[in-house]
Amino acid sequence: MRASNFLPNWLKRYRAQWIGRDTVAALVSTMMLVPQALAYAALAGLPPHIGLYASVLPLVGYALFGSSSALSVGPVAVIALMTASALSSIAAPGTADYITGAVILAALAGAFSFAMGLLRMGALSNLLSHPVISGFVSGAATLIIIGQIGPLLGVPTDGDTAFLILLHSFEELPDSRPLTTAIGLSSLALLLGARLGLAPLLTRAGLSAGAARLLARLAPMVLVLGAIALTYLLEWDRKIEVVGAIPSGLPEFGLPTFEWQLTFPLLLPALIIALLGFVESLSIAHAIALRRGERLNANAELRGLGAANLLSSVSGGFAVTGSFARTAINEEAGAKSPLSGIIAAGLMVLVLLFLTGIFEQLPLAVLAATIIVASINLIDVRGFILNWRYDRTDGLAMAGTFLGVLLFGVEAGIGIGIGLSFATLIWRSSRPHIAVVGRLPGTEQFRNVLRHTVKTQPGLLFLRIDESLFFSNISAVEDRLLSELKRHVDTRELVLILSSVSRIDGTALERLQQVNRDLGERDIRLHLAEVKGPVLDRLSRSKFLGDLTGRIFLSSYIAELALRHEEPQRDSGQLPGQA
Amino acid sequence: MRASNFLPNWLKRYRAQWIGRDTVAALVSTMMLVPQALAYAALAGLPPHIGLYASVLPLVGYALFGSSSALSVGPVAVIALMTASALSSIAAPGTADYITGAVILAALAGAFSFAMGLLRMGALSNLLSHPVISGFVSGAATLIIIGQIGPLLGVPTDGDTAFLILLHSFEELPDSRPLTTAIGLSSLALLLGARLGLAPLLTRAGLSAGAARLLARLAPMVLVLGAIALTYLLEWDRKIEVVGAIPSGLPEFGLPTFEWQLTFPLLLPALIIALLGFVESLSIAHAIALRRGERLNANAELRGLGAANLLSSVSGGFAVTGSFARTAINEEAGAKSPLSGIIAAGLMVLVLLFLTGIFEQLPLAVLAATIIVASINLIDVRGFILNWRYDRTDGLAMAGTFLGVLLFGVEAGIGIGIGLSFATLIWRSSRPHIAVVGRLPGTEQFRNVLRHTVKTQPGLLFLRIDESLFFSNISAVEDRLLSELKRHVDTRELVLILSSVSRIDGTALERLQQVNRDLGERDIRLHLAEVKGPVLDRLSRSKFLGDLTGRIFLSSYIAELALRHEEPQRDSGQLPGQA
Structure with missing residues (x-):
């Protein structure tokens, strides 16, 4: 066998003139990746540097095994929420067991994913109907938004269910810290404004549509840097909560210790994360492949995500998958091949070595605002209307999964979703025309x-x-x-x-x-x-x-x-x- | 509304000349019912008179609400096994709680069944595919046979799984009581001989095919009476185990006390018994309806079985459903209407008042032999071969359910069966031609x-x-x-x-x-x-x-x-x- 047999296909076909485009795309995605990595680590209940660790090697792992040319892998909101949900039963957030649990969870999810890829079980993605996936993601995004109201307004969050958390947040509202509330709400307003009006504004100012869209998408990064600057200048860090110390330098490499009492309860959640991360990521990659006229290989995707999660675990990170928002940025910035992911990983190493100090002054309320705006995008109201109009059964399955996630949490929600997928299938074929x-x-x-x-x-x-x-x-x-x-x-x-x-x-x-x-x-x-x-x-x-x-x-x-x-x-x- | 609106349909159409046929059929079925009632009570781990109690009012309840003209309702082997399985987790066989549990179980199963009938949920029978039902019944029958080896040979039975019980029975074989073993094995040989050779023999002796079949079917009753006579004459009751004291007289009527700690764990088993009793009974009633050109009403069947179980519970009996063997006898003896069931109930009252003493001397080994021979009939080897030949998927679903029952018990087995039913459906439609x-x-x-x-x-x-x-x-x-x-x-x-x-x-x-x-x-x-x-x-x-x-x-x-x-x-x- 020749050595080139072990190289990924895209590398064999790589053309020298692509390197410029790939580097630009890597630079742009990294600017988006840093604040999202910090935000989703917080969402998972983990220290911020764990999010950065999960943003280096996974990109390389996917580039070596995956099949999409522009998919951007790393921390994402829904998987972060599922990580928090899985870990909540085994340890308290912030404890050493909690962090070890997150690393074990990534290892298990990666192992499941990679094994399913080797066994050519890509057809597993057919377990879930589109309305159910969409209902699940919408439900998870709603849960995330509700959970971020506390940090956004500077009130303590408490409660078991979405409804209780919401109620508690509003009860505590009179005791909120006014500066935090002000920073949080104005960040939210700026981000929503940028999402809705910035791109048209920039186009009218003379930019091309593509460049305008790209700049508008980078608004969160601009806001984050602006907030950090203001915090430094006005010494806000004494009055509001900021991210705080982020250890600089590279993670220590090595497998986590698989203690049985930590590992066993994480087996099922890891399987669910592997399956759901795969389904989510595949639908993103599928959309790109169609636009670019590429063939996507579901089994290669499973192996790519498996490698990404295994490498995340080895470098002390948590579970990852393909990100919708960063993939869109990467594609719009002109990424030609997975090399842009590898270059982005190199840039993240530089961030870890030299730039972590900057983000220590980032207000948590700003982070909450970025999470909320990213999550709003995931709530698929239009899809619900279309489904409802086209087929009531699909609409009901979507609504049922959405409510299942809100009322019973993400894991029960996905179980309800799979059940509803098949119940609709069976119900339809039991009433023949x-x-x-x-x-x-x-x-x-x-x-x-x-x-x-x-x-x-x-x-x-x-x-x-x-x-x-x-x-x-x-x-x-x-x-x-x-x-x-x-x-x-x-x-x-x-x-x-x-x-x-x-x-x-x-x-x-x-x-x-x-x-x-x-x-x-x-x-x-x-x-x-x-x-x-x-x-x-x-x-x-x-x-x-x-x-x-x-x-x-x-x-x-x-x-x-x-x-x-x-x-x-x-x-x-x-x-x-x-x- | 006229009073006749409350009469069952068959009664409004009843013709006087039918009464002779119905009475003969009732007499013949009662001869079969008495030993089976005793045997299936033993199978359920209950005292023999509970079986007799379950053989009076249920017949009347079904006659009033059911829709089949010849279905014979009462204790059956598979439901007796499921009763024993459900009760095993709440009390020890023979205790007062165990008996109360059996009566509560019948009440719950009856209530579920009747409610499903009122809600017109007869389509529930479509939850299970035929191969799965057949696999389930075959598995349950195999479990029953294995459990009867001990009583048949006079060795103690012990063990949690079918395999362990089988192993234990053979380990204890050297310590068996020779007389019990001899009685058990010769009963088994006589019954098997009667099943295989008696009808042709009688036909050759000049009887009509119908009469020959009927007499052959009554062989168990002849054996039982013969064994009782021998036990009296040879005073076997000192050397072998017999049925023992059966309280004579009618049961006390009244609802059981629904204690929460007894009732709650029986809810799910009761639902499964209601569903499975319905599916089993419906397939028997369906076969008769087709032969007789009658229309069967699935919802009326649910109400009929519900009424039968509720009345069984009220009169101190356990869960019942339509019996394959007794329905066949009832039909062959010429039953024209459900009145034959009501007459049979009257005859059972006479048995309870005057004849229980006779059956006290019945050797348990003979009872075990009748259970084994009745159960052999339920094992559907031919169905498995046909299914396997026609469609591998059906064959696998049947084999999976059969093994599920043997390895994990009746309740897990039926869950596996429903799962396999739908898995085959989904698997088939996910591979389109x-x-x-x-x-x-x-x-x-x-x-x-x-x-x-x-x-x-x-x-x-x-x-x-x-x-x-x-x-x-x-x-x-x-x-x-x-x-x-x-x-x-x-x-x-x-x-x-x-x-x-x-x-x-x-x-x-x-x-x-x-x-x-x-x-x-x-x-x-x-x-x-x-x-x-x-x-x-x-x-x-x-x-x-x-x-x-x-x-x-x-x-x-x-x-x-x-x-x-x-x-x-x-x-x-x-x-x-x-x-």
Whole structure:
């Protein structure tokens, strides 16, 4: 084997002229990454430097194993919240066990992810429907926002559920520190203003649309630097809470000690974080791949995220995944390849070595404002409206997952979501659509009698079953069939059109056999038309085809031709052949 | 309202000449019911008279509310096993709490069942696929047989799992009581012989096939009476274990005291017993209804079983449901209506008042033999072979449920079964069948190019998707679509035939929109054909139809006609209209 076999694909195809674009993109993303790393570490209940540690090696790990050219991996809000939720049961925030737990959690999530990638389990992302993912992320973002109201206004946060935290925050409002409240609210106003109005403003000022969008996205970094400068100048650090000491220098490398009583309770949360981080990241990477016309490999994504989390753990960081906001910045700044991630990691090393001191004076209220504004973006109101309008079931699944997260927390919420995904699937296929059909005059096409002007034949009933036949819907099909026969009392030939039936399971087959016998005794013949190849193959392994009172027709048209000619003979009392 | 509105339907239609048949059927079923009631009470870990109590009022309750004309309700093996399993966690067999628990369990199961019937939740029976029910019953029957080896051979039974019980029974074998072993094994041999050879023997002796079958079925009762006579004559009761004292007289009526610490842990088991008793009973009643051309009402069945269990509880009995073996006897003996059940209940009152003394001398080993032979009948080896041959997935679901019951017990087993039912459903629909199709020459029909000799057009690709489009299969569909386009590089027009697509969920719609845009950039138009009415209605609520690069065709044939004519124009570089 040649050494180049071990190089990632993108590196083999790398062109020298890309390096400029990749470096610029790396610079811009790093400016966004530093404040987000600090903010999401705080959200996870961890000291700020853990967030910085999680922003170096994971970028390299993803670049080596992942398949997206612009995905930016690192700390993200939802995974930070899930980390806090997972750790809350094993230790108090700020304790050594809590920090060790976060590092173990990243290792476990990384191991799960990497293993799933090696086992080619990328199809796992199909476990969750889009409305459910969207409901989950919206719910988690709402939880995050509610949790940040306290730090934003300078009131203590307390309470077990979203509702209690909200209530408590407002109860404490009269005791808030006025300076903190003022800084927090004006930061929030500035960020919201920048999000809504800055890009159009800059475009009108003469910038290109792309550059304007990019600058508007960097507003949080500008705000953070401005707040730090003001804190220095006005000596705010004596009156308000700031980030405080951040140890400078590189992390110590090494695997955490996997103590059983810390590790065991984190196994399930780690699996959930691996799955959810993957699903979230994949949908971001998928969007880029479509825009860039690239092929995405779900299994490579799993390995990339797995490597990122394992390396985060080895360097003392917490769980990471692809970030929506930073990926957008990285792409808009013109990243050509994962090399921009590796360059960004190098820049983060410089930050860790020389610049941590700057961020020590950052007011927590400003950090809270950046978290809130980033999270607002994750609440998918438009998606809910679209889903609701397109399909109530999807809308309900999304709302159910959203409420599940708010009322029972992130882990129960995702369980509820998976349950709802499948419940909707099962509910839909247990209520099959069945149409009485007739022939469109002048064609060989058969259509629903209720929607088209079609021709039907006396004594001949065509039913089209629009669903595969399973244990969960065969009762409904049987009921409908008998009620249609009651409405068409003269029926002597019943043709089931199986053009939509892709599978018939054992339970359904048994019931069909009973129906066939039952109709036989009532002197009604049962025919099948448009049976698909795989279904016919399988039916021929049972006794059903031998017992069938009627015939199997290639098409409904042929069935009509054949049965129409047989019918009058019987009606006139003649024996076949006498006509 | 007239008083007759409150009478059951069958009573309003009752004809006087039926009474003879119903009385004969009642007599015959009672002869079967007495030993089974004693045996299944023992199986549930209850004193024998509780079994007799559960065999009086439940028959009346079902007759008043149920809808089957010949179903025989009362103690059955699987429900007795589930009762023992549910009670094992709250009290020791034989204690007062254990007996009270059994009565509470019947009340709860009855209340659940009746409430589900009133709420018209009969469709709940669709929760379980036939292979899973069959796997469950086979597993429970195997558990029962293993548990009866001890009593049969006269060795003590001990152990938590089926395997340990089996092992222990054989370890203790050298210490078995020889007389018990001899009685047990010869009873078993006689019953098996009667089952396999008695009916043909009697037919050859001149009896009608029906009478021969009926007599063969009554073999257990003959054996029981013979064993009792021998025990009296040879004074075996000093050397072997017999049923022992059975209190004579009617039960005291009244509701049990619902103590919270007894009731709460029984809620879930009661729900499972209600659900499983219903599913089992419904399949028995369904078979009779089909044979007799009657309509069965699933909700009336729920109410009937609910009333039966509530009345069982009120009269000090345990949980009941429809019995396969006794229903068969009742039907073969010619029962015309549920009145035969009411007459049987009257006969059971006579047994309770005057005949309990007889059964006190019945050897337990004989009872064990009758339980084993009845249970062997429940193990559905043939069903497993048929399922396996017809559909591996069904076969695996059945085997999984069977093993789940054996390894983890009845309650976990049924959970595994429901899980497997839905897992197979989801697994099947996440692997959609997609066919490249072409037109059968001389017809308007399109068929799979791999199975038929069909005609295709250059630049024109027809793909038929044989499954509704959901979040769980849209990735697979997308992958297949792109790989077919790679195999047909000249494709300019892609027609998706949606004849089998009954629903497109929000996730799938979003991906289709992306595919449409993606193909648009590659200069491939996306068309739809044979879209069903409900699907089109729903699609028109989204932006998809407006964005679609191609058109929507009523049929594949029309699509081919239209697109075949457009194609050459474009190939020749002409603009539309120039031709």
